[in-house]
Amino acid sequence: MTSAQIIVLATPVFLGLIAIEWAVGAWRGRQAYRLHDALSSIGLGMASQIVGLFTRLFVVGLYEAVASHLALWQLPADSWAVWVVALVLYDLCYYWQHRAGHRVAVLWAAHVVHHQSEEYNLSTALRQSGTGWLFGWVFYLPLAVLGVPTVVFGGVALIDLLYQFWVHTRQVGRLGRFDRWFCSPSNHRVHHAVNDAYLDRNYGGILMLWDHLFGTFVDERDDEPCVYGTRSPLRSFNPLWANLEVYAALARDARYARSWLDKWRLWWKPPGWRPDDVARRFPKPAFDLGQVRRWDPPTSRTADAAGLAVFVGLLAATSVLLWQAHLWSWTTRAAVAAAIVGGLCVVGRLGEGRSGASNRR
Numbered sequence: 001m002t003s004a005q006i007i008v009l010a011t012p013v014f015l016g017l018i019a020i021e022w023a024v025g026a027w028r029g030r031q032a033y034r035l036h037d038a039l040s041s042i043g044l045g046m047a048s049q050i051v052g053l054f055t056r057l058f059v060v061g062l063y064e065a066v067a068s069h070l071a072l073w074q075l076p077a078d079s080w081a082v083w084v085v086a087l088v089l090y091d092l093c094y095y096w097q098h099r100a101g102h103r104v105a106v107l108w109a110a111h112v113v114h115h116q117s118e119e120y121n122l123s124t125a126l127r128q129s130g131t132g133w134l135f136g137w138v139f140y141l142p143l144a145v146l147g148v149p150t151v152v153f154g155g156v157a158l159i160d161l162l163y164q165f166w167v168h169t170r171q172v173g174r175l176g177r178f179d180r181w182f183c184s185p186s187n188h189r190v191h192h193a194v195n196d197a198y199l200d201r202n203y204g205g206i207l208m209l210w211d212h213l214f215g216t217f218v219d220e221r222d223d224e225p226c227v228y229g230t231r232s233p234l235r236s237f238n239p240l241w242a243n244l245e246v247y248a249a250l251a252r253d254a255r256y257a258r259s260w261l262d263k264w265r266l267w268w269k270p271p272g273w274r275p276d277d278v279a280r281r282f283p284k285p286a287f288d289l290g291q292v293r294r295w296d297p298p299t300s301r302t303a304d305a306a307g308l309a310v311f312v313g314l315l316a317a318t319s320v321l322l323w324q325a326h327l328w329s330w331t332t333r334a335a336v337a338a339a340i341v342g343g344l345c346v347v348g349r350l351g352e353g354r355s356g357a358s359n360r361r
Contacts, residue, residue: 003056003158004322007049011319014165018122024171025121032170034296035304036351038123039311040237043344044113045126046318047239050337053325055133062137063153066144073147086148087156088207090140094160095210097139098203107135108271109246116242118229118294120192125168130243160205164188174220181208186220193226195289231272231287235295237348239341246271253278297353307350314343 018038025031075082101111113129143153167188174186183204191202201218204210211217220226232249234242253274254263262275274284299307321336328336 002326003154004049004053004325006158008319008322010162011315014122014126017166021122021169021171028171030170032119032121033123034119036237036299036307036348037117037119038121039307039347039351040239040242041117041123041127043311043314043347044130044239044242045128046315047243047341047344048128048130048132049322050318050340051130051133053322053333053337059133059137060150060154063140063144064150066141067147067150067153070145071147072145075147075149075152077149077151082148083152083156086143086152087159089143089146089148090153090156090160091204091206092210093139093142094205095203095214097136098205099200099214099216100139102200102203103270105246105250105269105271105273106267109250110134110136112230112246112271113242115192115230116234118233120168120170120189120226120228122165122168124192125165130239131247163206168192179208179219182206183208187217189226190218190220192228194229194231194287194292195224195227197221197224198226227289227292229292229294232284233295237351239344239348253282256281297351299351299353303350303353307347310343310350311347314340314347317343 022031022033025033075086098111101107110129110131114124114127117124117127140153140157144150164183167183167185169185170189172185175184178184179186183202183206187202187204187208190198193199198218198220201216202208202211203216208217234245236242236245250266254266256278257263257266257275258277259275262278266273266275317336317340321333321340325333
């Protein structure tokens with residue numbers, strides 16, 4: 001069974017838990033869902049899985065090549081100890097990939113997709129990038145050198161990813177000692193917050209051990225409610241723009257930078273860094289937490305109903321594509337994938353109401 005098929009089987013579980021979380025929030029009077037925000041997040045997850053159909057062979061092929069020619073040992077794939085050690089080491093590699101994704105601009109351009117929602121709920125967990133494959137594979141090559149078999153690497157990667165679903169919720173409070181050592185809802189709320197006290201913290205996927213070791217752990221505080229989103233809000237439900245907005249901003253600044261060194265440094269410096277000449281020519285206001293306002297464009301009931309109906313059809317089509325893709329030609333896959341992504345753009349436009357056209361420059 002392919003990883004894409006496993007995701008298809010897990011989808012009803014994801015949607016069921018999202019429904020339960022929505023119901024609990026409504027009962028408690030602490031609702032954390034908006035229709036089009038949730039459709040956007042889930043839709044970006046669908047798009048990410050679709051992109052994976054075309055890029056997974058590249059990533060797995062690179063890993064297999066290193067494992068075949070540079071591995072120090074050949075570890076057995078049928079040993080439970082190998083799986084446990086591989087999961088721990090994968091989580092360490094994930095920590096550094098995740099941390100780099102917040103500290104290197106071109107890596108943030110991919111990872112930003114996961115942080116764009118101004119809500120924090122289980123649908124946010126499904127909000128994934130379509131461009132993370134460009135550089136993400138680099139961080140896991142040490143596992144190949146250590147001899148972790150490709151099948152084990154794929155298995156622990158899926159375990160690490162699936163674990164992180166449940167921590168994206170505001171309905172689960174603090175969990176005592178569990179919060180200290182494992183990624184939990186409290187710890188991950190901190191990670192998604194834009195508050196100064198929380199910014200760029202708590203990177204661990206399963207374990208908080210790495211954050212304690214490398215000085216990036218911060219507890220959630222009662223006197224500092226988390227504010228979610230990014231410091232440069234997306235203000236769009238278009239899945240293509242969500243994936244490309246930071247790349248476009250970096251390319252624009254690189255175009256106007258006078259120094260060739262600055263044109264290069266823009267991509268590798270921390271997010272938000274800009275050459276002085278570009279910053280003077282195109283100034284941006286400093287981030288002010290007190291000025292943060294949630295983007296919530298008004299929509300009609302007709303647009304909501306149409307968007308939901310189209311989305312349900314696209315979700316079904318995506319499930320068929322992910323399940324059957326290995327039996328289809330590349331041309332058929334590409335045609336169906338393009339149609340689904342186009343449909344997601346339509347759903348996004350319906351969610352933007354009259355404000356959508358002015359949000360993309």
